Amino acid sequence: YAVRITFDDLHDTGIYSWNYLYLLGVEYKKRWREYLDGLAAHGVSREP
Template sequence: MNHPLPDEIRLPGDKTALLLRYGNADYHLSAELLRVYSPSAEVRGHGVGQEVLQTGKRQVRITELEPAGNYALKITFSDGHDSGLFDWDYLYHLATAQDTLWQDYLQRLQQAGASRDL
C-alpha cells in the first residue's frame, strides 16, 4: 500500500503506548491495542477464520522496540509476546482505524464472555 513512514516514533516512560507522528497528525496506539492486533501467527492464525481472540491484555506494556530492516518494527510486550513484525503499512492502518478496531475488539470480547483483565 505504501503508506508513509512515521516522522517520529516515541515510547513514553510508562510504556503503555506507542506514539506515532505523520506530518501534523499524532497517533497514540495503546500497548493493549498493538498486542491484541499483533500481526503474528499466534494472533492472526494461519488463515481467515483462525484468528485467536487475545484476552487479559489490559495491563500489557511495551518492553522493547527494534527496527526490522527498513520496513517494520519488532515490538516486545511485557507478556513475552515478540513474534509480530509491524510493517509501516500495518502501523498506519492501526493508527488511522484504531477507533473502529477497538470497538470491534470490545465487541468480540463481549460475545466470547471474555475480559480485558486476567
C-alpha cells in the same frame, strides 16, 4: 521498512510494516470497538 516489537508479556514474534502500523493507528477506535463488542457477545471480559 519495519519494526520488531517486544510486548509487555515479553513475546516478540512478528515483524510489522510501517503501513500496517499506520493502519492500526488510523483504525484504532473502530478495531477497539469491534474487539470489545466481540468480548461482550461471548459474555467475557478483559478483567482477569
